[in-house]
Amino acid sequence: MNASKVFLKIQAGIERIVKGYSLSPYANEIAERVRRRTRTGYGLDVAERGAKKKKLKGLTSDKYIKYRKGRINTSLTKPKKSNLTFTGQLLNAITGKIVGKSIVIFLKENRNDGVKNSDIVKGQEDQGRHFFELSNKELNGLRNQIKKDLIKRLKRKR
């Protein structure tokens, strides 16, 4: 079989696989990866998929840092640590769900203080703390996992 016939055969195979392909195995992993990255104190350079990772803007108000001391009730942060964590509710709310063939990463609105998580995200983004998307490495990591899976399936079909 010549090269172009081989390529066409592979292309047809991959189109068949991709038509029925579900991203659902990755839903929880994506949510967890964003959560973990943010907890380590990193967000994104800009609010765009594939942006570079960037350290979250520090806590600049001494008054706020003092406020945090003694009020933090989670081991996931410290008074001076900028990782969008106070009670832990915001990042714990990041969830992946399947809608048809798509993955939707969203924030559950399940806070116990009457504040909306989506409002907090907007407020943080307005202050330059972008975190709610995939960074370049996270995106490449996800693509690589999908690519690995597709290669495995295509090899099985040979």
Add this chain to the structure above:
Amino acid sequence: MSEKNWTSRTIKISKKYNSEERKAIAAQIVNYIKDRTKNGKGKDNVKWTPPADKYSKEYKKSLEFKFKADKSKVNLTLTGDMLDSIKMLGNQEGEITIGIPKSDEDYGKAEGNIRGSYGKPRGSLSKARDFMSISNEEKNNILKDFPIKDEEKRKEMVSIYKAALAAAKKLTGEKRPALGELVFERE
């Protein structure tokens, strides 16, 4: 950090492989190294030797350690970014080079693990975790998918690799109503 790229590994392969085949082979080697490391193993798929087989007491007390998904394995994985930084650095007749570019923000972590230095000026061999090296046996296992004597099979593997890469990009990039998509919903 020194001038040398401590993460870079040049792997000798047959000169009969063309550039496209070398790219596909490099991708397979990188994936193998990532999977092996995530399983808590190094060269020859063997666990790290003591004391490198345990995280330091200092690291275990840190805030970062609390966020690790799997605390039972020394798998060099917190966010996954360091391992996702490994790529092909060089592609020449008879050899491929893989590693993490020195300009990459995760390079320092990788060097620290490989040298056993972990942010200190000097490395300690006993604490080193050289996750980037592969043995000849590991390399030859990967090369079984690219047999020198079977040109058709090699072409097929390259086609598979290219088609899978293009499909993965479509699935995670712009909106494609017929395929799955990834959406971050803010409201």
